[in-house]
Amino acid sequence: MHPILKPALRRGWRDLNTIQFGVAPAHALVLGPVDTATGSFLQLLDGTRGLPLLREEGRRMGLxxxxxxxxxxxxxxxxxxxxxxxxxxxxxxxxxxxxxxxRLRPDLASLSVTTAGPGDGMRKLAARRAMRVQVRGAGRVGAVVASVLSGAGVGQVDVLDGGVVEPRDVAPGGHPAEAIGDRRDAAARRGVRQWAPDRPPRRGRRAAGAARALGAAEELGGTGATRAAREEEPALSLVVIAPRDGLDAHAPDPLAAEPLVSSGTPHLYAGVIEGTGVVGPLVLPGATACAGCLALDRADRDPTWPRMLAQWRSGRARHVTACDLALSTTVAGLAAAHALAFLDGAAPASAGVRWEASVPGLDWHARPVSPHLSCPCGAGVVDKGEHPAGDKEPHDTMAG
Structure with missing residues (x-):
């Protein structure tokens, strides 16, 4: 072990005998009392010395x-x-x-703050490299989500979508203007490769071909080809559903999500509908509410909802959908952050909860999504989970 005081936590002396680690209340801690010799010794905890050498240094300092x-x-x-x-x-x-x-040192520094054990942050960062995430949708939200996940070290990010990049799809961090006219999925995958910290773990030709076959099969609704392709691909750690039509994120189709529920694949919804951004729910099949629960609950509260939804989903031509660029970028960033928190083993606040914000106020608020007793997903009783706590003051630790 080569101990190092977590460099992401700024240090400052509150008085002659007390040190505060960290600025923000969420992670700040206070150490005291600290004598002069111990305070000087702390400077040696910089990761360059093992414990035997640190013990020698301590003896020289009279500890x-x-x-x-x-x-x-x-x-x-x-x-x-x-x-x-x-x-x-x-x-x-x-x-x-x-x-x-x-490229990843800022991410590692952040992980070190949110993990307790020495080496845990690096372990989680390295684990991302072996994970596979699928992003469904390559518009202003989905393409940015895919790029952020890749840039944060997720080793395999697959993107599924149809059609070609249109001017309205262009967004910072997503499709560049030069991609207009290119296939959406291919353009998004180029972005994934561009933003990756380095080359992802190498896949054989069969696995790479299977990935393409899987994308094509799912896009066409195939079953046999989909099963065959999945046999060659590593299991999905998470699916992010970020449709270009925000209605499909606000009111997701239970039939489209049924294969994910039945296979036990975690999935997260994200999108923009009119002037409202939506992140969540994160569906943990069998544990939290799914798209079916959401649809049944809404129909219970508003009997006209199914009729309205059928009209909104009709094939009639629509004008260009509203998708504020700043809002879509915010949604993509929040969705990627929730996805990474889940991949790193945390319980993000989107599990069984939908977060919404509308322009121009952008006041984020949580809407819990309860499992429905009539839904076959089997989620059962709602897991209330954890909710963001308010600001708190740094608390003392290791006093005495």
């Missing part, structure tokens, strides 16, 4: 024999310490990829 080990344990228990060499073999392999690490 008691067991003081260094006790201090390291207490700092680690408080979540203030990282391990510059930790995270396992996958993390070791990622560290050797200098170009990728240069």
């Amino acid at each position: 008691p024999d067991d003081h260094v080990d006790k201090l390291v344990r207490r700092l680690s228990g408080a979540g203030l310490l990282d391990d510059a060499t930790g995270g396992g073999s996958a993390a070791d392999a990622l560290r050797k990829r200098d170009q990728a690490m240069d």
